[in-house]
Amino acid sequence: MTVQNQARTESPRSKRSVILDAAIDNFGRVGFEHTKWATIADEVGIGQTALYHYFESKVHCLLTIMSNELERSFERTQQVTAEIEDPAEKIRVAVMTAFDVTPREALQARILMSHQDLLVGQRSSKREEAERQRARVLVRDIEHEWAELIRDGMFAGAFERRDEQVLSRLLLGTVNSVWRWYRPDGAHTLGEIADLTAGACVRLVR
Amino acid sequence: MTVQNQARTESPRSKRSVILDAAIDNFGRVGFEHTKWATIADEVGIGQTALYHYFESKVHCLLTIMSNELERSFERTQQVTAEIEDPAEKIRVAVMTAFDVTPREALQARILMSHQDLLVGQRSSKREEAERQRARVLVRDIEHEWAELIRDGMFAGAFERRDEQVLSRLLLGTVNSVWRWYRPDGAHTLGEIADLTAGACVRLVR
Numbered sequence: 001m002t003v004q005n006q007a008r009t010e011s012p013r014s015k016r017s018v019i020l021d022a023a024i025d026n027f028g029r030v031g032f033e034h035t036k037w038a039t040i041a042d043e044v045g046i047g048q049t050a051l052y053h054y055f056e057s058k059v060h061c062l063l064t065i066m067s068n069e070l071e072r073s074f075e076r077t078q079q080v081t082a083e084i085e086d087p088a089e090k091i092r093v094a095v096m097t098a099f100d101v102t103p104r105e106a107l108q109a110r111i112l113m114s115h116q117d118l119l120v121g122q123r124s125s126k127r128e129e130a131e132r133q134r135a136r137v138l139v140r141d142i143e144h145e146w147a148e149l150i151r152d153g154m155f156a157g158a159f160e161r162r163d164e165q166v167l168s169r170l171l172l173g174t175v176n177s178v179w180r181w182y183r184p185d186g187a188h189t190l191g192e193i194a195d196l197t198a199g200a201c202v203r204l205v206r
Numbered sequence: 207m208t209v210q211n212q213a214r215t216e217s218p219r220s221k222r223s224v225i226l227d228a229a230i231d232n233f234g235r236v237g238f239e240h241t242k243w244a245t246i247a248d249e250v251g252i253g254q255t256a257l258y259h260y261f262e263s264k265v266h267c268l269l270t271i272m273s274n275e276l277e278r279s280f281e282r283t284q285q286v287t288a289e290i291e292d293p294a295e296k297i298r299v300a301v302m303t304a305f306d307v308t309p310r311e312a313l314q315a316r317i318l319m320s321h322q323d324l325l326v327g328q329r330s331s332k333r334e335e336a337e338r339q340r341a342r343v344l345v346r347d348i349e350h351e352w353a354e355l356i357r358d359g360m361f362a363g364a365f366e367r368r369d370e371q372v373l374s375r376l377l378l379g380t381v382n383s384v385w386r387w388y389r390p391d392g393a394h395t396l397g398e399i400a401d402l403t404a405g406a407c408v409r410l411v412r
Contacts, residue, residue: 031327114323116320121240163402165393166398166403167406170383170402174376174380176383177380178376180379192372193372196368196373200376203410204380
């Protein structure tokens with residue numbers, strides 16, 4: 001075991017994030033359905049009983065990855081827009097920031113997009129259901145966050161007045177749809193895509 | 207059996223579409239995972255062996271629904287844009303048409319959006335794989351179709367020159383994202399959503 005790995009597996013808290021990282025890499029690379037739960041346990045170097053302590057199922061782990069990605073996205077948008085005055089610039093920076101991610105965060109965003117279905121139906125397991133509820137609250141928070149950016153621009157006279165709930169959903173739909181087709185080895189870099197999408201989103205709300 | 211049902215189940219061809227309709231209603235209402243294949247057989251009034259003649263699995267049926275929706279969308283866009291000259295009007299009408307659907311077509315569009323993942327990985331069954339390939343070709347055709355609408359507008363000087371491949375994907379991402387959250391009993395009618403989305407898409411490409 002390297003020093004780095006040792007440090008990463010020291011406390012229960014860091015073990016949890018090691019499991020999540022391994023799960024993101026596997027779900028992102030071979031897909032959720034094709035990932036064996038035992039593979040995660042092996043990679044992290046713990047038994048399945050110990051793994052169960054952190055996540056009671058593969059779905060529970062997936063829902064946690066989704067909530068975490070939603071939370072990360074919500075907080076990042078708050079951070080980067082807080083100090084900006086100009087409404088259009090707020091939107092531009094918020095969109096650019098959505099694509100300013102590490103490779104693992106990009107995988108996490110793709111996993112979130114691919115499994116949004118999971119947020120629709122109630123889970124019979126309590127821990128899964130708690131995580132699903134957390135994700136649903138965050139989805140609504142993010143919609144409100146973007147609707148507020150749009151509404152502020154309308155009040156400031158920078159954007160035409162339109163239904164900001166629908167508009168924020170369209171904006172988020174535009175941004176998130178990229179994770180469906182973006183691949184690190186694709187024809188466009190994430191930087192190029194970020195520029196084009198940010199421009200498109202600013203025009204969309206004007 | 208009513209006269210209408212009799213007519214609908216007369217030929218193998220119409221039986222196939224009766225099965226598809228029942229599958230759309232069930233997948234759309236209770237979800238693909240929660241729909242039992244036997245329920246479809248019961249509703250249509252055939253045995254599971256006969257059902258197998260048309261679709262070898264629930265996934266095969268789902269992939270067929272997805273291909274059919276893609277084909278419907280591709281053809282409708284062709285039809286409605288063919289006679290229009292103005293590039294922005296072409297985009298506006300294409301988007302409006304995407305939302306000019308029957309309740310069952312709306313369900314079909316939602317099913318397509320929710321299961322796009324299925325198009326990524328190869329299927330081991332030959333019939334499923336053939337249907338997946340058909341869907342993938344249609345996805346590309348639709349992207350080209352919209353990219354062409356955008357490129358025509360650029361050449362005509364109506365839209366600014368930008369990467370039309372990324373732009374067509376953003377446009378389709380914006381339009382398709384609606385099917386994730388639209389519900390017939392929701393706060394907005396499909397007509398209102400169509401207007402707002404069409405306006406947003408025209409601004410997006412300008």
